[in-house]
Amino acid sequence: MAEEMNIENGEFEDWRGSKADPAKHGGVTASSIACVVEVLENMVFLSNATNFVEYFLKSMHYSAAESANMVTNFMGTSFLLTIFGGFVSDSFLTRFKTFIIFCTLELLGLILLTIQAQDSRLLPAINSKPSKTQEAILYTGLYAIAAGVGGVKAALPAHGADQLDHSNQRLVSSFFNWFFFSLCLGGLIASTVMIWIQENLGWNWGFKISVVTLSVALCIFSMGFPIYRYKRPGGSPLIRIFKVLASAIANRKASLPEAENTQIYGEKRNHDKFRFLNKALMGESVASTEVEETKTFIGLLPIFASTIMMNCCLAQLMTFSVQQGNIMNRSLNSFKIPTQSLSVFPLSIMLTSIPIYEYFVRMFRSKNNHHPGILNMFQPLRRIGLGLALASGSMAAAAVVEAKRREAANDDVVLSVFWLGWQYLLLGVSDMLTLGGMLEFFYSEAPDTMRSMSTALSWCSTAMGYFISSVLVTISNSVSGHFGKEWLGGSDLNHTRLDLFYMLLCILNFINLLNYIFWARRY
Structure with a gap:
């Protein structure tokens, strides 16, 4: 009876429903499985996000604008649905069961799209738009994937952190850093290996490989069930x-x-x-x-709201930075860097920065155990603040580089794409500090009964950053159009003022940093 009361009061239990034994359940090994699974899951998610554009254009015969909007809506919806996945995980199911159910849903969506892609009867005829039935199959598969991603990304990091001793905050912090490392590693594989496969073997291979990879991820995660520890949901x-x-x-x-x-x-x-x-x-x-x-x-919530503007900057790496790269010199000796692989720059920087960050944290802790003021600099709120400051700096660097690129283009000189490395470097480190800090902060500070939903705020910030970026582009064009010429009007970047838009983002992010400092000091 005492054991049941302990479990009800927030203790972890094993897969049989008994109180978890720290010697047998949880620990670094159990939490590491979440990192391995995240590599595979994020590779599938990002490779499909890239693959969808070509699939919608060439197989479903949507226009370029329609295809781009469909992909943007898909990604935004996936991140927003993490709140729903977190709500289910906190209220009704354990995080383990939430992952299994939502990952299976994502897998079924992928299988449906794979079947449609291989069956000519389920695809529109050449130069024809898809029928209502074909669209129904497409959107069912697409948003089954989005819903699955929402549940997976809400439950997986919280499940991994649940395996660790919460009295050791440094261990929890290290987990979220390496979880973010896994996230970036999956993105790097998607931007290199999967891009190469799609360009050389055909886009349809992307679906097949994704189905196999996600199936493997589901099996790996499921195999760990005897060593996991679980927490019962506490109601809504x-x-x-x-x-x-x-x-x-x-x-x-x-x-x-x-x-x-x-x-x-x-x-x-x-x-x-x-x-x-x-x-x-x-x-x-x-x-x-x-x-x-x-x-x-x-x-x-104020901390969450203060991170959205930084994600507006990240949205530029997926949009305007790619357009800049398209008209810059992408040659590296005899190899031409694919446009879709430009994201390799920020991902490589993030992957490099995490081990370096972990090394410096260990070094400072070993030498400054009696100086808490130095150790406090590694706390999540301080890391998030530094990340937000770097976001503002990255947009200043981006504005300078774009002004230089336009000036060179007017003299018929094409700059190397590596000039974009400055904004990729600063934004890469900014994202590592901010998103990694957010995941740790929201998990550690949230009530035990709301950890999945609170962790999901990190992903929602990303989604809202993308949506607000589109709003800012529209507002900038509307206002600048009243004073002469739209900053971002037309398709030729050589005749736009992208540098002014970047400077606007720099100013807005600096104001946002002051807003963040106000709330962080009062937390």
Whole structure:
């Protein structure tokens, strides 16, 4: 009976439902499986995101604009659905089961698209648009993949971190760094090996290899079930949050001292933040732990919102930076760098920066154990802040390089694509610090019952950054058009003012950095 109570109170259990034994369950080996699986899963996700453009154009006969929008919507939806996947994982299923179900859903979507790609009866005739049935098959497969990706990316990092001793924060921090390393390694394979296969063997091989790779990832993850440790879902956290907010509003006229004396708080009570929510305690069905859970989650939201602008900069690497690369000198001796492989630059930089970062952290910790001020520089909030500062610097560098490229183009000189390395370098390190810091921060600070959903905020920030980037382009063109010529009008970058748009992003990111500092200092 005591064992059951311990499990109910937040202890981990094994696959049989008994209390987990630290000597047998969890640990570095169990968490490492999540990193291996992430390499394979992200390779599949990004290689298909690249493959879809050509597939929509050449096989489904959509226009270039329609194809681009379909891919953008697919990626944005995948990242946004991580919130749904996190909600399911926290509320109803263990993170292990959530991964299995959503990865299977992603696999079924891939199989459906693979069947359609191989069967001419399910493809439109030459120079014809797809029929309603063919479109239905396409969108069913496409958004089954998107939903699967949402659940996988929400559950996998939280599941991996669950395997570690949470009293060792350095170990948890190291896991998220190496998880991000795995994410980048999968992207690098997608940008090199998969691009080569698609260009030399045909795009349809991308689907076949993706099905096999994701099947292998699912098997590897499933094989670890005897050594994993699991945490039972704690019911819907959103319902508890809404209940607290509704009770606080209903009792808004009550005095705070009266509300705070109605129940005895636990040790983790925070007296200073969002004290008005303490009025919810006047409601008979609201517990102090639910109030603290609500306070903690709401406290994460300003940090989340402050990272979106940085992801607007990352969106440029997928759009304008690629267009810049297309009209620059991409020759490396006798080899011409494929446009789709330009993302190799930031991914290589991220992969290199993570081991270097880990080395310096270990070195500082071994030499400065008695100097907490130095060790504090590696805390997630400080890493995120440094990442946001580098994002602003990257856009300043991008503006200078673009101005130089336009000036050279006017003199009939084509600059090397390696000039773009400055913005790739700064943004690569920025993304490593920011996204890695976000994953660790949201997991570590979130209530135990909301860790999957809170971790999903990191991916949602990416999605919203892409969407807001499109809005900023539209607004910039609209405003600049009223004063003469649109900055980003037309398709020829030599006659646009991309450098001014980059400078705008630099300024907006600097303002956002000040906003982030305001909230981070008050967290």
